[in-house]
Every structure is written in C-alpha cells, then in structure tokens.
Amino acid sequence: xxxxxxxxxxxxxxxxxxxxLTVRTGLEGVTLRKVAAEAGVSMGQxxxxxxxxxxxxxxxxxxxxxxxxARIEASIRAAGGEQDAETxxxxxxxxxxxxxxxxxxxxxxxxxxxxxAVSDPAMxxxxxxxxxxxxxxxxALIAAARADRGVPPxxxxxxxxxxxxxxxxxxxxxxxxxxxSAEAAERVLEHHIAAVxx
Amino acid sequence: xxxxxxxxxxxxxxxxxxxxLTVRTGLEGVTLRKVAAEAGVSMGQxxxxxxxxxxxxxxxxxxxxxxxxARIEASIRAAGGEQDAETxxxxxxxxxxxxxxxxxxxxxxxxxxxxxAVSDPAMxxxxxxxxxxxxxxxxALIAAARADRGVPPxxxxxxxxxxxxxxxxxxxxxxxxxxxSAEAAERVLEHHIAAVxx
DNA sequence: CGGGTTACAATGCACTCGCATTGTAAAGAG
DNA sequence: CTCTTTACAATGCGAGTGCATTGTAACCCG
Numbered sequence: 001x002x003x004x005x006x007x008x009x010x011x012x013x014x015x016x017x018x019x020x021l022t023v024r025t026g027l028e029g030v031t032l033r034k035v036a037a038e039a040g041v042s043m044g045q046x047x048x049x050x051x052x053x054x055x056x057x058x059x060x061x062x063x064x065x066x067x068x069x070a071r072i073e074a075s076i077r078a079a080g081g082e083q084d085a086e087t088x089x090x091x092x093x094x095x096x097x098x099x100x101x102x103x104x105x106x107x108x109x110x111x112x113x114x115x116x117a118v119s120d121p122a123m124x125x126x127x128x129x130x131x132x133x134x135x136x137x138x139x140a141l142i143a144a145a146r147a148d149r150g151v152p153p154x155x156x157x158x159x160x161x162x163x164x165x166x167x168x169x170x171x172x173x174x175x176x177x178x179x180x181s182a183e184a185a186e187r188v189l190e191h192h193i194a195a196v197x198x
Numbered sequence: 199x200x201x202x203x204x205x206x207x208x209x210x211x212x213x214x215x216x217x218x219l220t221v222r223t224g225l226e227g228v229t230l231r232k233v234a235a236e237a238g239v240s241m242g243q244x245x246x247x248x249x250x251x252x253x254x255x256x257x258x259x260x261x262x263x264x265x266x267x268a269r270i271e272a273s274i275r276a277a278g279g280e281q282d283a284e285t286x287x288x289x290x291x292x293x294x295x296x297x298x299x300x301x302x303x304x305x306x307x308x309x310x311x312x313x314x315a316v317s318d319p320a321m322x323x324x325x326x327x328x329x330x331x332x333x334x335x336x337x338a339l340i341a342a343a344r345a346d347r348g349v350p351p352x353x354x355x356x357x358x359x360x361x362x363x364x365x366x367x368x369x370x371x372x373x374x375x376x377x378x379s380a381e382a383a384e385r386v387l388e389h390h391i392a393a394v395x396x
Numbered sequence: 397c398g399g400g401t402t403a404c405a406a407t408g409c410a411c412t413c414g415c416a417t418t419g420t421a422a423a424g425a426g
Numbered sequence: 427c428t429c430t431t432t433a434c435a436a437t438g439c440g441a442g443t444g445c446a447t448t449g450t451a452a453c454c455c456g
Contacts, residue, residue, distance in 0.1 A: 202424085229414080230413080230415085249415095250414075251414060
C-alpha cells in the first residue's frame with residue numbers, strides 16, 4: 001500500500017470548501033471546479049475522493065448535520081450536571097441560532113440546502129430537525145424546570161417541547177436569512193421559554 | 199399597434215410553469231428551455247416576455263409571495279366581521295400551512311426559494327415572513343381574544359404575536375419538506391394558541 | 397531494486413446553459 | 427393597398443458543466 005495520505009483530512013478539506021461555496025453562492029453554485037479551486041487543489045483530487053457531484057454534496061450535508069447535532073450535544077454537556085434544568089433548556093435551544101461564526105455558517109448552510117430538500121426526499125430525511133429522542137429529552141427538561149419552580153406539570157409536555165424546537169428552527173431560518181439578528185432571536189426564544197415555565 | 203395579445207395572461211402562464219418546475223426539480227432545475235416546454239410554448243416566447251432568467255425567476259417569486267399574502271388576507275376577510283377574535287386568529291395563522299393543494303404548492307415553492315435567499319439578500323427581503331403591520335394586527339387579535347376570555351392582557355403582546363408567526367412559518371417549512379402533515383401542524387399551532395390565550 | 401498499487405494531474409468530450417441574432421407572420425394605421 | 431410595429435420562432439454561439447480517460451509521480455512490499 002503506497003503513497004499513504006490522510007484520506008479523512010482530504011475529504012474534510014473538500015467538504016469545508018463545499019460549505020463555504022454553498023453559503024456564498026447557493027447550492028447550485030457548487031461545481032466540481034469551483035470546489036477544487038476553493039479547496040486549493042486540482043479537480044482530479046476531487047474526483048478521486050468523490051465519484052460524483054451528488055456524492056460530494058450528500059457527504060457535505062451529512063457532515064454539516066452531524067456537526068450541528070454535535071453542537072447541541074456539546075452545549076448540553078457543557079451546561080449539564082451541576083446546572084439547573086432551566087439553564088440547560090435555554091442553552092441547548094439557543095445552540096442552533098448561530099451565535100458564533102461556526103454556528104452561523106452551519107445554520108446558513110442548512111437553510112441553503114432546504115431548497116433541494118423540497119424536491120429531494122432523501123435530503124429532507126437527513127435534515128429532519130428534532131428527532132423523537134431530543135424532543136423527549138427536552139420535555140423532561142421542561143418538566144424538571146417547572147418542578148423546580150413549583151409549577152404544576154403540563155398535561156402535554158411533548159407538544160410543548162415540539163413547539164420549542166420548531167420555534168427555534170423557525171428563528172434559525174430567519175437568522176440565516178439576515179431577517180433577524182442572533183441576539184434578537186435569542187431574546188424571542190427566551191421569552192417563549194419563560195412563558196412555557198409559567 | 200398590431201398583434202394585440204394578453205401579455206398578462208402570457209406572463210401568468212410562464213410564471214406558473216416556473217412554480218411547477220421549482221417544486222418538482224428545485225430552483226436550479228428551472229431553465230429557460232424547461233420553462234418553455236412546461237408552459238407548452240417556444241423558448242422565443244419566454245425570451246420575449248423576460249429579458250433574462252433572473253428577471254423571470256424574480257417575477258415568479260414576487261407573484262408567489264403576493265399570492266400567499268392574498269391568501270392570508272382572504273382568510274381574514276372570510277372569517278372576519280361577525281366571528282370572535284380567537285377564530286380569526288386561528289384562521290389566519292393556519293392559512294400558511296398548505297392545507298389545500300394551491301397552498302401546498304405556494305408553501306413548497308417558498309421553501310425551495312429559501313436556498314437562494316441565503317446567498318441573495320434581495321430575495322431574502324422579498325421573502326420577509328410577517329411584516330410589522332401583520333404582527334401588530336395579530337397582537338391586537340390576541341389581546342381581544344384574551345379579553346373575550348376574561349384573561350388579563352399580556353405585558354408583551356407584540357412578542358407573543360411574533361412568536362406565533364415564527365412558529366407558523368417553522369411549521370410551514372416542515373410541512374413543505376414532508377416531515378409533518380398539514381393536519382399535524384395545525385394541531386400543534388392550535389395547542390400553542392390555546393397556551394397563549396391562557 | 398524492480399513491480400504494483402495508490403494518489404493524484406491534465407486533458408478531452410458530449411452536453412446544456414443563458415442569451416444574441418435573425419427571420420417571419422399578423423394586424424392595425426394611413 | 428403598403429408600411430410599420432408587435433409577437434413570436436428558430437437557430438447559433440461561447441461558456442461552463444459533470445464525468446471519462448490517460449499520464450505520471452510517489453511509495454511500500456518483496
């Protein structure tokens with residue numbers, strides 16, 4: 001086995017080039033040549049690691065979704081343990097609002113991909129916002145936070161958690177489009193959390 | 199002035215072809231040739247009415263947004279007058295969830311365009327979800343509905359109305375992607391409205 | 397020190413794209 | 427009637443696309 005290179009590192013470079021290009025010019029502006037140029041490599045290298053453009057884009061999207069999920073989990077872990085339920089709830093919901101630059105890039109990328117997802121069910125599946133497990137976890141957080149406050153539990157906590165995540169993603173879209181600042185979105189979310197815990 | 203034809207009717211035909219194509223194959227699948235074929239006309243006719251592809255797409259999006267706004271207003275007018283505030287609130291919020299086929303098409307089209315809007319500020323502006331006037335109107339509805347129920351007014355009704363519309367558009371995105379049925383989205387919205395009026 | 401496999405680089409090809417150009421049929425104006 | 431303007435239809439062109447093919451340098455195994 002000759003010419004040992006770090007294939008994973010190459011793919012990551014290419015995928016990040018796709019991310020930047022997508023945010024800058026939209027998904028339709030992602031061509032093999034532009035990706036190669038953006039990554040500072042030859043087009044041959046792109047073809048060597050991805051058999052087709054479709055495969056490249058799919059991998060880029062999959063990695064972006066994974067990175068976003070990792071961010072949510074990381075935010076839970078960072079605030080978890082000693083903190084109270086309300087703080088954890090606040091933290092993980094605001095994790096998808098693109099506060100820092102990396103988060104903003106991932107957010108804008110996700111929205112840019114939404115267009116494709118309308119006509120491509122496979123993509124829509126990958127982009128599924130909050131899975132059942134996360135909603136259940138959030139419902140537990142809401143219940144715990146209400147208990148901490150001495151407020152009686154909701155009769156339908158699952159729907160409340162569902163609404164929280166749908167609102168958060170809705171806000172995320174507006175932030176990605178520049179229609180709302182990340183800080184303003186955070187304030188709105190804050191307001192809703194306060195209402196849910198009352 | 200010879201050869202009098204109904205230019206508005208021609209444009210409408212072309213725009214509707216763009217709508218169908220966009221929903222079916224995404225915005226990047228909209229080419230002048232495909233639009234001509236979809237509308238059953240020659241490519242020359244498309245060029246005759248639109249100087250560039252960009253102009254064509256922009257007009258298609260603008261007309262779609264106008265149609266969506268018209269739907270909201272129509273729903274308000276249909277439920278307005280004799281009905282109570284809560285019913286009107288319910289009706290106009292659910293108007294953007296794509297219950298019928300026409301609404302579903304407009305909804306999916308809007309989401310398909312979101313991708314472009316990320317890298318095109320002009321499009322993002324056109325797609326602005328709920329303008330200030332609509333939010334103010336909604337806040338008034340919420341206040342009236344709470345008064346009807348004998349519940350004290352919210353201290354921050356503007357934010358509550360804002361949240362309602364952001365949640366509705368968030369639900370709309372999920373419906374457009376097929377991740378949630380229009381009926382399920384309506385139930386969730388119903389649940390939130392009930393919470394806001396409590 | 398070959399030999400074989402890997403990792404590219406470079407080029408070519410068929411195709412599609414938006415748009416420009418040119419031709420032409422029809423209809424009201426005079 | 428002719429003339430002029432409108433409303434297309436048809437074709438052409440250069441650029442850009444994804445992908446296939448071919449060439450070549452590097453490296454480990456024996």
